[in-house]
Amino acid sequence: MTDQDNNFYNRADEHINLSNNQCQAQKPGQVSASMLYATTRFNVWVSARGFDTADDMKASKEEVVAYFMKQYKTMLEENYDDYANQFSDYMNR
Numbered sequence: 001m002t003d004q005d006n007n008f009y010n011r012a013d014e015h016i017n018l019s020n021n022q023c024q025a026q027k028p029g030q031v032s033a034s035m036l037y038a039t040t041r042f043n044v045w046v047s048a049r050g051f052d053t054a055d056d057m058k059a060s061k062e063e064v065v066a067y068f069m070k071q072y073k074t075m076l077e078e079n080y081d082d083y084a085n086q087f088s089d090y091m092n093r
Contacts, residue, residue, distance in 0.1 A: 043068055 051057040
């Protein structure tokens with residue numbers, strides 16, 4: 001996982017809280033799709049800031065995509081395992 005500063009989980013919780021609030025009016029799958037789209041859009045913007053030209057950005061596409069895919073897979077697996085191990089607590093069952 002990426003290096004985490006002291007506010008890492010606080011920022012994540014803010015995004016989760018926003019999505020939880022949106023789930024009151026929308027289906028969770030729709031909110032999830034929007035959140036995933038926003039995350040990818042923001043990550044591309046962050047990446048683009050590190051390049052001097054569009055050609056440099058295009059040349060690094062495979063590397064950047066691989067980095068984010070690895071990060072997503074790691075975080076997804078960690079959270080999946082956490083939920084599976086604490087299913088009754090998290091799902092109030």
